[in-house]
Amino acid sequence: MRYSIRVGSSGVFVALAALFLGPDVGRGQTADNLMPHWQVGQRWTIETVSRPLHIRAAPGATAASSPLRWQFHVVGEENLLAHDCFRVEVTCQLHGREIPKTVLWLDADSRALRKITTHLPTPGGFQPMTIHYDSTSDQPAPIVGPLSALPIDTPVLYSGAKGLQTFSYTSHSGPTEQKELGDVGFAHQIEQQVSELPQDAVRELFAAHFAKSLVDDPFAKSLTTRPVTEVKLKSQGRQIRQLWQPQRPWPIYCDNGYTVSRLVSVAAPAQATDKEDRQ
Numbered sequence: 001m002r003y004s005i006r007v008g009s010s011g012v013f014v015a016l017a018a019l020f021l022g023p024d025v026g027r028g029q030t031a032d033n034l035m036p037h038w039q040v041g042q043r044w045t046i047e048t049v050s051r052p053l054h055i056r057a058a059p060g061a062t063a064a065s066s067p068l069r070w071q072f073h074v075v076g077e078e079n080l081l082a083h084d085c086f087r088v089e090v091t092c093q094l095h096g097r098e099i100p101k102t103v104l105w106l107d108a109d110s111r112a113l114r115k116i117t118t119h120l121p122t123p124g125g126f127q128p129m130t131i132h133y134d135s136t137s138d139q140p141a142p143i144v145g146p147l148s149a150l151p152i153d154t155p156v157l158y159s160g161a162k163g164l165q166t167f168s169y170t171s172h173s174g175p176t177e178q179k180e181l182g183d184v185g186f187a188h189q190i191e192q193q194v195s196e197l198p199q200d201a202v203r204e205l206f207a208a209h210f211a212k213s214l215v216d217d218p219f220a221k222s223l224t225t226r227p228v229t230e231v232k233l234k235s236q237g238r239q240i241r242q243l244w245q246p247q248r249p250w251p252i253y254c255d256n257g258y259t260v261s262r263l264v265s266v267a268a269p270a271q272a273t274d275k276e277d278r279q
Contacts, residue, residue, distance in 0.1 A: 034229055034244045035111060035157040038086050041269030042074045044249045045093070049209055050149055050259040069093040069264060070150060072250065077108065080115060084108040090150065100126050102150065112140035113154045118147065134170050141167035142192045144235045148258035151251075153240045155192055155231045164193045190235035197230040202243060205253055209260045219265060223252045 050065040073089050085105040092101075100119035107114055113133050119126035135141045142155045156167070172185040203224045206214055213220035226245055233240040242251040252263045 036249045043267040045264040046261045048261040110140040136168045141169040151254040151256045162194045193232045197228045
């Protein structure tokens with residue numbers, strides 16, 4: 001017997017890059033201008049800073065953990081239930097924490113998240129977990145997930161995704177792509193809002209959590225001088241804020257309520273074995 005459960009407070013997982021998407025756009029840009037064109041071999045790195053849980057909801061709270069860096073690597077293309085997907089592996093760059101890694105499968109056409117495997121910490125080590133996602137309509141859906149230390153919440157960036165929209169999707173856990181007898185499925189409803197954001201507001205966000213990077217890092221400074229689109233996701237009591245730019249593989253800034261991240265560097269496939277491109 002199969003079950004479909006609508007949940008109200010617990011989220012399930014998630015996530016998500018090309019260097020050449022076209023010219024920067026200004027007023028009136030929609031999400032289709034921002035969709036990454038991924039290439040096998042491409043890499044990018046983000047830096048995260050997590051808030052202590054006891055002050056997470058405090059307005060203006062600044063106490064935070066030490067920064068961590070995570071590398072995303074598009075390692076190949078695979079087929080899941082007749083859907084061509086990119087396989088993206090995410091690894092913590094802190095020495096000694098390279099394993100376990102998180103693996104994402106995202107639709108090659110829509111970039112919709114279709115599957116994620118990760119490991120949850122337990123007293124005895126790590127417990128593997130696999131989550132599968134399906135849209136409840138022909139339209140891809142954004143997904144909000146509970147990997148608080150690693151922001152991998154995924155919006156939809158297809159043509160026409162602008163303003164406020166509501167989506168729905170289902171998720172189920174297990175090693176196989178299709179639900180087995182007795183599997184528990186979850187139905188989710190999520191709102192996505194796309195709008196423009198002034199560059200002075202972008203600089204304020206970066207200064208609040210990554211002030212040093214705006215002084216010493218030319219790549220970080222360049223992120224605050226180009227047009228920016230803001231994407232907000234809201235589902236089951238969670239709110240996510242992301243800033244996207246054309247020609248970027250990942251949000252340049254993301255706040256999932258627990259962890260704030262910024263894009264640090266991007267490497268094209270030909271550069272992936274050398275050093276990351278900071279242009």
